Amino acid sequence: MVLNQTLYFFVANHPHYMLQTVSSLCSTSHSTSSYQPTSIPNLKFNQKPYPIFPLLEKSTKWTQLTELQQLHAQMVVTGFIHHKPSLNKLIAHVLSMGSLGVGYAYSVFAHTRELDVLTWNSMLRAFVNSNMPRRALQSYTEMLERSRNVPDRFTFPSLLKGCALLLEFKVGKVLHGQVVKYMLHSDLYIETTLLNMYAACGDLKSARFLFERMGHRNKVVWTSMISGYMKNHCPNEALLLYKKMEEDGFSPDEVTMATLVSACAELKDLGVGMKLHSHIREMDMKICAVLGSALVNMYAKCGDLKTARQVFDKLSDKDVYAWSALIFGYVKNNRSTEALQLFREVAGGSNMRPNEVTILAVISACAQLGDLETGRWVHDYITRTQKGHSVSLNNSLIDMFSKCGDIDAAKRIFDSMSYKDLISWNSMVNGFALHGLGREALAQFRLMQTTDLQPDEITFIGVLTACSHAGLVQEGKKLFYEIEALYGVRLKSEHYGCMVDLLCRAGLLAEAREFIRVMPLQPDGAIWGSMLGACRVYNNLELGEEAARFLLKLEPTNDGVYILLSNIYAKRKMWNEVKKVRELMNEKGIQKTPGCSSVVIDNIAHSFLAGDCSHPEIAEISIMLRQVREKLKLAGYVADTSEVLLNIDDNKKEESVSQHSEKLALCYGLLKSEIGGRIVILKNLRVCSDCHTLIKLVSKIYQRQITLRDRNRFHHFKDGSCSCRDYW
Numbered sequence: 001m002v003l004n005q006t007l008y009f010f011v012a013n014h015p016h017y018m019l020q021t022v023s024s025l026c027s028t029s030h031s032t033s034s035y036q037p038t039s040i041p042n043l044k045f046n047q048k049p050y051p052i053f054p055l056l057e058k059s060t061k062w063t064q065l066t067e068l069q070q071l072h073a074q075m076v077v078t079g080f081i082h083h084k085p086s087l088n089k090l091i092a093h094v095l096s097m098g099s100l101g102v103g104y105a106y107s108v109f110a111h112t113r114e115l116d117v118l119t120w121n122s123m124l125r126a127f128v129n130s131n132m133p134r135r136a137l138q139s140y141t142e143m144l145e146r147s148r149n150v151p152d153r154f155t156f157p158s159l160l161k162g163c164a165l166l167l168e169f170k171v172g173k174v175l176h177g178q179v180v181k182y183m184l185h186s187d188l189y190i191e192t193t194l195l196n197m198y199a200a201c202g203d204l205k206s207a208r209f210l211f212e213r214m215g216h217r218n219k220v221v222w223t224s225m226i227s228g229y230m231k232n233h234c235p236n237e238a239l240l241l242y243k244k245m246e247e248d249g250f251s252p253d254e255v256t257m258a259t260l261v262s263a264c265a266e267l268k269d270l271g272v273g274m275k276l277h278s279h280i281r282e283m284d285m286k287i288c289a290v291l292g293s294a295l296v297n298m299y300a301k302c303g304d305l306k307t308a309r310q311v312f313d314k315l316s317d318k319d320v321y322a323w324s325a326l327i328f329g330y331v332k333n334n335r336s337t338e339a340l341q342l343f344r345e346v347a348g349g350s351n352m353r354p355n356e357v358t359i360l361a362v363i364s365a366c367a368q369l370g371d372l373e374t375g376r377w378v379h380d381y382i383t384r385t386q387k388g389h390s391v392s393l394n395n396s397l398i399d400m401f402s403k404c405g406d407i408d409a410a411k412r413i414f415d416s417m418s419y420k421d422l423i424s425w426n427s428m429v430n431g432f433a434l435h436g437l438g439r440e441a442l443a444q445f446r447l448m449q450t451t452d453l454q455p456d457e458i459t460f461i462g463v464l465t466a467c468s469h470a471g472l473v474q475e476g477k478k479l480f481y482e483i484e485a486l487y488g489v490r491l492k493s494e495h496y497g498c499m500v501d502l503l504c505r506a507g508l509l510a511e512a513r514e515f516i517r518v519m520p521l522q523p524d525g526a527i528w529g530s531m532l533g534a535c536r537v538y539n540n541l542e543l544g545e546e547a548a549r550f551l552l553k554l555e556p557t558n559d560g561v562y563i564l565l566s567n568i569y570a571k572r573k574m575w576n577e578v579k580k581v582r583e584l585m586n587e588k589g590i591q592k593t594p595g596c597s598s599v600v601i602d603n604i605a606h607s608f609l610a611g612d613c614s615h616p617e618i619a620e621i622s623i624m625l626r627q628v629r630e631k632l633k634l635a636g637y638v639a640d641t642s643e644v645l646l647n648i649d650d651n652k653k654e655e656s657v658s659q660h661s662e663k664l665a666l667c668y669g670l671l672k673s674e675i676g677g678r679i680v681i682l683k684n685l686r687v688c689s690d691c692h693t694l695i696k697l698v699s700k701i702y703q704r705q706i707t708l709r710d711r712n713r714f715h716h717f718k719d720g721s722c723s724c725r726d727y728w
Contacts, residue, residue: 065104068090068093068094068097068104075090084116084118084119087108088122090108091105095126102126102130102132105126115149120139120140120149120155121152121158123136124143124155127162128159133163133165136162137162137166137171151178151182153184153187156179156190157190159175160196164196164200164201167200167202169201172194172197172198188214188216195207195210196224198228199224199229204228204232211225217250219251222245222256223252223253223256226242226245227255227259229263233266235262235263235267236267238259238260239263242256254285255290257276260276261273261291261297262294262297265294268301268302270298270302270303270304273298280295289315289321290319296308296322296329297325299329300325300329300330300332300333303333305330318352319352320352320353323342323352323354324357324358324361326342327342327343327358327365330342330365331361331368336365336369337369339365340362340366343358343362346358353385354385356390359386359396360393362378363397363399364400366400367399369598370405370682371605372404372600373600373602373603374603377603379409391417391419391421391423395421397410397413398413399427399430401431402430402434402435403434405680405709405716407431407435410428414427422453422456425448425459426458426462428444429441429444429459429466430458430465432462433462433465433466434713435714435723436715436727436728438466438467439470440466441462441466442463442472445459445463455487455489456489457489457492457495460479461495461498463479464476464479464480465501467479467502469505469713469728471506471725471727473502473503476499476502477502480495492521493523494526496521499515500527501530503515504531504533505534507534509534509538512530523550525555528554529547531543531544531547532547532561532565533564535564541572544568545568556588557590559591559592562582562585565581566578566581566582593684593685595610595660595662596608596661597665598665599668599682601668608664609661610659611659617671620671621667628663628667628670628694635697639690640690640693641656641657642689643657644656660688660690662691662695662708665683666679666681666694666695666698669681669704675702676703678704678707679706680706681709684711685711686712687715692722692728695708695717695722696717696721699720699721705717713728
């Protein structure tokens with residue numbers, strides 16, 4: 001069929017070749033597989049006009065590969081396949097079809113004799129542009145072995161770009177030697193690609209040497225060297241070179257400025273970044289998508305989200321990088337609610353397809369907020385719009401679902417992964433630890449040992465934390481002493497901190513103190529903090545005061561130290577000591593971090609402070625709170641006021657604890673949920689013992705599943721009990 005179409009197409013335009021073409025087609029039984037184009041008589045390539053060449057010239061870009069295949073068939077039939085200008089034109093057109101045409105072009109290329117250097121260069125360039133740099137290097141070797149062609153100034157740039165993509169430093173050095181051998185080292189374009197190759201491979205010394213010895217440097221060369229520093233995380237050097245560039249009389253373009261602005265973002269240098277932005281305005285430079293994204297990213301990373309948003313809103317051309325930069329900036333600056341709102345704009349009202357960086361930032365926002373509903377929506381969005389989940393994306397989903405309270409969803413994603421890296425296993429182990437599932441974390445760790453992966457320091461922090469939260473003292477001890485001896489992982493302060501926490505939570509305070517005394521590292525604030533917290537729980541005044549003294553030296557502005565010490569004194573009704581601690585806080589200007597709890601209802605997070613009256617539905621919340629207290633008292637509930645730090649009567653103490661932020665969030669959740677429903681609450685501090693007891697009873701009386709994530713871990717309340725087994 002193709003040959004019939006070819007015959008019609010060709011003879012319609014060139015009837016004087018009809019007899020020769022028909023004869024050739026008949027002799028090959030409608031097949032070109034064994035056809036020898038040299039058998040066509042009387043073809044004289046020096047005649048003008050060439051019959052095929054006008055067809056090749058008729059369009060700069062052919063729309064269908066099949067059209068070019070038909071034209072190729074004509075060239076084979078007529079023998080013009082050996083006319084080098086026609087052949088080069090054909091290959092150029094096929095290559096213009098993109099990756100689709102590269103394979104076909106190579107088949108033409110491979111079956112052609114006596115190729116010239118222009119054809120070789122076209123193929124080398126096509127391989128590199130189609131992300132097949134290794135094929136380009138292999139073809140160059142074939143060129144040297146198969147032909148008499150000598151590389152020219154258009155041969156090496158493609159090969160050097162290929163080396164940069166592959167990070168083939170040694171091959172690049174060999175090519176550099178060949179550049180010198182063929183006396184092309186003074187060519188500015190080749191020198192620039194050499195510079196880029198060295199920079200891409202991390203050899204900045206060689207790149208700068210080339211840069212300094214160039215007889216002529218244009219704007220592209222300066223930008224290449226500046227970009228080379230940035231690619232190798234040397235932002236200071238990039239900015240210093242920019243000063244030299246201006247001193248030499250060169251004005252930067254949009255690409256240069258985008259690179260320099262990115263250097264400020266990496267350094268978090270808002271001052272220099274603002275000066276560059278001012279310079280961009282002075283030059284009346286058009287803010288293209290690349291430069292706009294760089295400015296948004298710089299302001300966001302430097303914490304100036306207001307200006308980042310202003311720049312973003314003014315961009316006429318917002319690409320995915322600009323959206324990602326702003327979303328990522330919101331997340332990094334703990335403004336995840338705005339990050340999710342922005343993502344909904346991208347996902348709902350824009351033709352923009354978020355990339356993986358955007359998705360990872362959004363997943364991080366959900367984890368930060370503990371917003372399970374939005375997290376599930378994001379997961380569903382990814383499943384619908386992404387062809388496949390990368391390992392890093394799955395790892396982020398595991399972490400997000402773990403931090404949002406759905407450890408079962410995290411486990412399902414983990415189990416569905418065909419390939420799991422070390423971060424996958426660590427995320428799952430830490431997820432179990434966060435939920436107090438110590439035995440599950442240990443089981444996961446044992447399963448990991450059946451793979452080729454070796455546990456690292458993060459793995460053992462997760463497993464030890466899991467043992468600590470689950471009260472698995474003996475298991476934790478055994479594992480701790482195996483870390484260095486059996487696994488060869490160096491113990492760090494975090495591992496010692498986990499062991500102190502393990503012993504302290506179990507009430508083994510004397511053993512924990514001895515462990516601290518003999519440990520080879522200087523105990524840090526986390527270690528003494530575990531000791532002080534345990535002393536409050538187990539009412540140990542002597543060790544508590546000692547731990548507080550060490551902590552106040554290490555962290556004199558940590559309000560938690562003063563609060564825990566006050567709690568110890570208050571439990572013993574040592575009100576004069578409580579007063580002294582409060583006075584010391586006032587003297588140093590230290591204020592207690594207010595407790596804040598939030599509950600997500602219909603994708604909106606509602607936040608409450610202790611005693612908060614600002615919520616628009618506070619009247620209904622207050623009524624619900626009174627009903628809860630009355631029902632719980634009938635069930636035998638008595639408020640635990642031991643953590644109230646004021647010397648006031650018991651009624652006022654009870655009223656004080658009843659206004660804790662998690663109780664207000666809980667009552668709002670009760671108003672908005674059905675029997676058998678689920679309420680998820682997040683608190684910025686450790687949940688107090690009274691709130692913990694009250695929520696247990698509410699889960700039974702009001703028939704709700706309640707998940708509370710405090711500063712330390714998750715608590716899952718159901719039917720009057722908690723997953724922590726009152727061990728937190």
